[in-house]
Amino acid sequence: MSVYRSHTCGELTAAAAGNEVRLSGWVHRVRDHGGVLFIDLRDHYGITQVIADSDSPAFAALERLRAETVIRIDGKVKLRDPSLVNPRLPTGEVEVYATAMEVLGPAEDLPLPVFGDQEYPEETRLAYRFLDLRRDSLHNNIMLRSRVIKWLRDAMWDAGFTEFQTPIITASSPEGARDFLVPSRLHPGKFYALPQAPQQFKQLIMVAGFDRYFQIAPCFRDEDPRADRSPTDFYQLDVEMSFVEQEDVFNAVQPVIQGLFETFGGGRRVDSDWPRIPYAEAMLKYGSDKPDLRNPIEMQVVSEHFRGSGFGIFAKLLEQDGTEVRAIPAPGGGSRKFADRMNAYAQQQGLPGMGYIFWRKADDGSTEAAGPIAKALGHERTEAIREQLGLGEGDAVFFLGGRPETFEAVAGRARNEIGRELGLIDENQFKFAWIVDFPMYEKGEDGKIDFSHNPFSMPQGGLDALDGDPLEVKGYQYDLACNGYELISGAIRNHRPEIMFRAFELAGYGRDEVERRFGGMVKAFRYGAPPHGGCAAGIDRIVMLLADEVNIREVIMFPMNQRAEDLMMGAPSEPANEQLRELRLRVLPRE
DSSP states (O other): OSSSOOTTTTTTTTTTTEEEEEEEEHHHHHHHSSSEEEEEEETEEEEEEEEEEESSSTTTHHTTOOOTTTTEEEEEEEEEOGOOOOOOOTTEEEEEEEEEEEEOOOOOSSSOOOOOOOOHHHHHHHHHHHHHHHHHHHHHHHHEEEEEHHHHHHHHHHHHHOOOOSSSSSSOOOOBBBBOOOOSSHHHHHHOOOSSSSSHHHHHHHHTTOOEEEEEEEEEEEEOHHHHHSEEEEEEEEEEEOOHHHHHHHHHHHHHEEEEEHSTTTOOOOOOOOOEHHHHHHHHHSSSSSSSSSSHHHEEEEHHHHHHHOHHHHHTTTSSOOEEEEEEEEETTSSHHHHHHHHHHHHHTSSOOOEEEEEOOOEEEEEEESSSSHHHHHHHHHHHHHHTOOOTTTTTEEEEOOHHHHHHHHHHHHHHHHHHHHHHHHSEEEOOOEEEOOOOOEEESOOOEEEOOOBBOBBBBBGGGGGSSSOOOOBBBEEEEEEEEEEEEEBBBBOOOOHHHHHHHHTOOOOOHHHHHHHHHHHHHHTTOEEEEEEEEEEHHHHHHTTOOOOOGGGSSSOTTSSSSSTTTSSOOOHHHHHHHTTTOOOOOOO
16 A cells, blocks of 8 residues: 555545545545534545544544645545435545544645635635635646647647647747847847747748647737736647648648537537638628627628718718718617617727617507617618618617727627627537638838738738738738637748748838848748748637636636736746846836
């Protein structure tokens, strides 16, 4: 018998009845039933019930135990009375009568409970993450994450991909977020960067003649935190393939991701039809480039019904160039109470509100339009709107107007809120869509042109496409959306130096700067680079969806808080003066 255990706490069954055993674990819960102690002993593998009465030599010691004390138990396996069997536990048919006990690790009073899933302040949970991780729900999430990663790794090998590792300390690269910089001791005044992604390296692997690469890659981005994004580091399934077009990447990735969700989705339906939705269409219909297709609502442009109408607000708005009015249908939302509630929601989002029309039964039995907009538009125009949207009695529609970029995001959120409120979303499924034809460039608030997505993407149309309006150029870029989240982002790469120089020139990067910042990749492309492309899938976000969590910190073992602080380890921390001198750095006081 081992010093600490002969079995785990999830191992004993009725077949072990009568055996002398040794168990070690944490005291999960103690129940005193009038001179008989019942102790749930927990380890990584499960829970075993330990019992002791006043005749047990271990009774007095067991009686003094605190929750979460680590103990070793010697005892004899007994069958439970049939009426006391716990079918929810693999060990529920047996209990261990304790004959000896040793405390291996005493526990002080707990700063948060481990037994049960009580709500507790997140700051406390993160400061004592080692305790929080003992809770069943979080423990199960982390184990799910490990199984998902193993499944992905096996699936990629089975699909003919090879796993390679890329550097963690590298050069800065524009990936759409801020870099974490690392000062160099050997080269004072110069800095490395933690990779936002293995982008350049995986392309160089293709240039080096390898094919079908993958990696479970750590990535580092200094970003503002969100519920579905870690503010410092995350892991992704990184993929790259040579001699491929966009469709080849889709065909390689879909079986892996679909199989993953079918395996770990808990019985939820996994759609196998993954539509290709152009970015412009996604923004128009759903107000998002990561639409939740479980929601059947599709927005439509209804500008012509308001142009020159009696509803002066929109009529006057449409006299300006680049403006339009969009409608959000609300099947089943045809009541003033619901309309007022959604109008208040829009105001909470920072808009003046949302106009609306709802249809109800008139006194004469016909269907009539109601609401201030209906009165201003008149019967003919409201009927035209109703027919265009396919609505009827008991339905409603909400309107937003202006330049699309000023209201699209709110319209998308309102679409989701309306779908939730009206029970239109089927929560028991995963629906995927490839979002394609992203614009290569966007105009910033300062009026300058910059990359809107991955800067290393091939423009559709190659070099010729870069001679016109940059804002009209589309890239071979694509995202995979699932249930309102972006799971994958990728592109067919720009592997021709002359096209790369021109693409970066349009974004304000001169030839010399491109050579300086991406010299390794530019040099490699001059010596025979294959057409190649790939993508990266966010593992943290995938596990969050599979675990049915809404906060990504629930599936990361040691996450940062909302302010990018590690409350358990005390990071970030102030460096010692000797460290700063060695690096020849000085910290300026906060302004």
